[in-house]
Amino acid sequence: MxxxxxxxxxxxxxxxxxxxxxxxxxxxxxxxxxxxxxxxxxxxxxxxxxxxxxxxxPTATGEAKPRVRFDTRKRPGAPGAKAAGDGGGTQSAKVPCGPGTGKIGGTAQYTDHAQTVRPARWLLVEIMDQDGARDQPGVPGDDDVIGYAATNQKGEFVDVEDLTSGACFAQEDEVGGKPDVYLRLVTENNQWAVYEPPKAPPGQPAVPERAYEVIPPLATKNDVPPGAFTDFATFNIAGEEQFRRAVYAYDQVNVVWEWLPDVxxxxxxxxxxxxxxxxxxxxxxxxxxxxxxxxxxxxxxxxxxxxxxxxxxxxxxxxxxxxxxxxxxxxxxxxxxxxxxxxxxxxxxxxxxxxxxxxxxxxxxxxxxxxxxxxxxxxxxxxxxxxxxxxxxxxxxxxxxxxxxxxxxxxxxxxxxxxxxxxxxxxxxxxxxxxxxxxxxxxxxxxxxxxxxxxxxxxxxxxxxNTIDYGFREPMTAGTPIFRSVPNPNGHNYSLNTKTAGWSVIALDTPNADYDLTVFDDKNQTAKVASSETAGTTDEFVAMESGPGKRPLGDYYPRVTKAAEAPTPAKNYSLQFAESQTSLAKLLPLKITMSTTNKAAVVKTEVTQPGVPITITATPAAGQTIDLFVVQPGGAGSVRTRATAIPSTTGPAGARTLTFTPQFTGAHGVIVTISGIALEGQVSLLRK
Structure with a gap:
């Protein structure tokens, strides 16, 4: 970007x-x-x-890994100078520490745009010998580089190669005298750098790209004796605003660099x-x-x-x-x-x-x-x-x-x-x-x-x-409703497995919204089992009878969509999958615990004599609004929706009653659903 x-x-x-x-x-x-x-x-x-x-x-915590590398050959005029961007190895013109060398110490800091003082991390440090007036940053001068150092994760001066021991410098200048030491800090290491862009001033020679440089506002250490330790203590590199920005950007790259080991x-x-x-x-x-x-x-x-x-x-x-x-x-x-x-x-x-x-x-x-x-x-x-x-x-x-x-x-x-x-x-x-x-x-x-x-x-x-659908089908667990917001334009997709022979139901509760429910037999949603698409804000369901000679047990894939004609704004909904675990016998009351967290139930009731009317009543607990349906078997095609189920009517105290004359023998499904928010309580079923 x-x-x-x-x-x-x-x-x-x-x-x-x-x-x-x-x-x-x-x-x-x-x-x-x-x-x-x-x-x-x-x-x-x-x-x-x-x-x-x-x-x-982030706050500095120690040495970064992978290790930052420095190659002083990239510096203008350095022996074996290399092109910018060439990572190369780890060679440098560092001065090995020994009896005839000096050593420097110190910690470099900078102040960011929010006036927070931070360690100046992984900068190249050039140890300079002042011959006259100090060289100016970015301008070739007469002063010599007599050694190199680097700043570590805490801004401390360290050896430019091993990044742990102290950094040393040559103890004699070009005329055999004692060096007058000052520092030049550079925004470059092997892995990254912040450069001044190339320039082409009118009527002047072109100036190539080069790393930003700054000379901290520290007094020159004059006539440093052989073997001396020169301590620059803790200092702020200061410099003009553009260099401050260069160091801050350079420091931000280090944040990403430190992130790399974790990945x-x-x-x-x-x-x-x-x-x-x-x-x-x-x-x-x-x-x-x-x-x-x-x-x-x-x-x-x-x-x-x-x-x-x-x-x-x-x-x-x-x-x-x-x-x-x-x-x-x-x-x-x-x-x-x-x-x-x-x-x-x-x-x-x-x-x-x-x-x-x-x-x-x-x-x-x-x-x-x-x-x-x-x-x-x-x-x-x-x-x-x-x-x-x-x-x-x-x-x-x-x-x-x-x-x-x-x-x-x-x-x-x-x-x-x-x-x-x-x-x-x-x-x-x-x-x-x-x-x-x-x-x-x-x-x-x-x-x-x-x-x-x-x-x-x-x-x-x-x-x-995040709206990227690479075949996600949200798993459903029998007996546990899923509460979701308005379906996206392509619908919400689910998956379930029928494990119990008999009737199962996928029930969609859509208070004050017109949503449709479709069930597929395959994950790619090309083999439709059935759709429940009743107009208006009524709840929807698809019931299936599984077992020998019926629908096979296994995986199914429901999809909830907003009806094409549904007004906006639509409302949230719940979807629940339930399997029959018990039976409703004649004249034996059956109690089912239902609530907002168990909004659909299906039980089987056996029919042995077709043509004989049967009446079923469902009585809710206080604070519950229920509905009652019966679905009849029909061989291998035992799939029923709200539109093909036998509905009930409302009686006293919110009870639901239906009477039907069965056409088939075998297990019929009795479906009870709860709409909206409901208190936990027992729904009583009775077959007469």
Whole structure:
């Protein structure tokens, strides 16, 4: 995604909108605001409006793994200098510690845009010998580099190679005198860097890209004697605002880097502290480089796959979500061996709208990386079917916000009602990403299954929570109702298994709503068993008789849909599956405990003499509204719906009574249902 201007206003209002593609585009503002200026087409921007999340950088806890590496050959003028972006090995021009060398100590900090003091982590430290006036950052000068150090996870100076012991420097300057020591800090290591973009000043030689540099406001340590320990103590690197932003963006990349060990338990290749962004690489990482421009330079925030660079206007360096999102695009391009296809997004796109499967996959994945790295999901955790603020969300895997939310629900351990019921961490999602190239979330899901990772019902449920339906059929348990909201346009799909020979019923309670119930014999829902589609707000049911010569026991797949003619707004509903466990005999009262948590029951009653009228009465407990039906057997086609069942009439105290003349011998089904909210109590059945 690309940002063309900084988000403003309430983060939730902003967070619902995105704009752009990886190569061109402009930023769109929230629905009630005016659109921002388009980014120049030549900037290769991908415009977007991701959420302006309130994110705090994690507190440093120790050495990061995989290990950060440094290679001083990348520095201008260093022996064996290398091109930017070449991860190389771990060679450096470090000075080995010994009797004739000095050693430095100290801890570097910086102050972020919120005025929070933080450790300046994993910076390259050049130990300088001042010959006259100090060199200026980014400008070639006369001072010499007499040693190298690095800052560790806590901002402490350490050896540039082993990252644990102290850092040393040469004890003599070029004329044999004692060195006058000061420091230059650089935003670059082997795995990532933040660069000043290349410049082409009019009438002057072009200036190539190079890492940001700062010289802290510390006094030079003059005439350092041989073997001395030079302690710079704890200091703030200060520097101009642009360098402060460069360090903050650099620090945000470290957050994603530290996140990587938690998502790489993959046993082949074996775990290594030299693992890189791409699991196929080891010590020779492809460096992730950010070009940080001044504020409002018109570049937005994007990843340019042609340049292999993340592009940031200065203001976006202070947006952790933006930095991590664009970095994720760079990681994907790396893992895909620089063959990442164009995003498939239009020049302006929004997270809640449907564009293409490719756009949704690339943008949704990048947002998931940012969310999981920072542990902040915000409104992505609440989006589900029917989300509509401030605009209705589109559904399915062509919507980037849906892909992000689905991946969040799979990786996090917090389950949102009603369907999110799986949490596994980020490791397996990351492993499938590393092992394959995907052009859609559906292809990614197929690859996940091929990797042997979980694609069972509970995982499909978490996808379904986010309107991605890859065959989710919500399991039903006999005797336990399921309460759900308004069916989505494609309906809510369920699965059940009949285990008891005799009558079973699937009952749909739809108070004040017109919903339909269809039962299928196959998961793909091509073989329909029956539909109950009574007009109006009456409840629906499908009853089946199973056993020898009847319907086979086994799996069935109900679907609840909103009737085409039903008015809006519709209401919630409940669906319950029940099997006959007992019999209703002549003149022997039978009591059934029913309530809101047991809203449907079916019992069998045997008929031995066709043509003889039978009367059945059901008397509810106080606070219950019931209905009563009888369904008659009919050979292998013993399937009945509300429309083909024998109904009852209302009597005193809400009792229901029906009289019928049976046409067949055998087990008839007596069905009792409860509507709406009901107190627990016993319904009394009596056959006369």
């Amino acid at each position: 690309t940002y063309a201007s900084k988000p403003s206003g309430h983060r939730r209002a902003w967070g619902i909108l995105c704009a752009a593609a990886i190569v061109t585009g402009a930023l769109t503002a929230p629905p009630l605001a005016s659109p921002a200026e388009a980014a120049p087409a030549s900037s290769a921007d991908e415009s977007t409006s991701l959420p302006d999340l309130e994110i705090a950088l 790489w338990p993959w046993p082949n290749p074996p775990a290594s502290p030299d693992r890189c962004w791409d699991v196929d690489e080891f010590a020779a990482c492809k460096q992730k480089i950010m070009h940080l421009y001044p504020e409002n330079a018109g570049k937005g925030a994007n990843y340019n796959p042609v340049l292999d660079r993340v592009i940031l206007d200065g203001q976006f360096a202070d947006e952790p979500f933006v930095v991590a999102h664009e970095l994720a695009h760079a990681i994907m391009d790396d893992v895909y061996q620089d063959q990442m296809p164009g995003s498939g997004c239009p020049p302006v796109h929004q997270v809640h709208k449907s564009y293409s499967a490719l756009c949704a996959w690339q943008e949704g994945f990048a947002s998931w990386v940012a969310i999981d790295a920072y542990g902040v999901a915000d409104w992505y955790e609440t989006a589900t079917w029917g989300t509509g603020s401030p605009e209705p969300w589109a559904d399915g895997d062509t919507v980037e916000g849906r892909v992000t939310s689905a991946m969040v629900d799979i990786s996090d351990v917090t389950d949102e009602k009603p369907w999110d019921r799986h949490g596994e961490g980020a490791a397996l999602l990351w492993s499938t990403f590393q092992l394959h190239q995907s052009s859609s979330f559906q292809q990614f899901w197929t690859q996940r299954a091929a990797d042997g990772f979980d694609v069972s019902t509970n995982v499909l449920a978490s996808l379904y929570q």
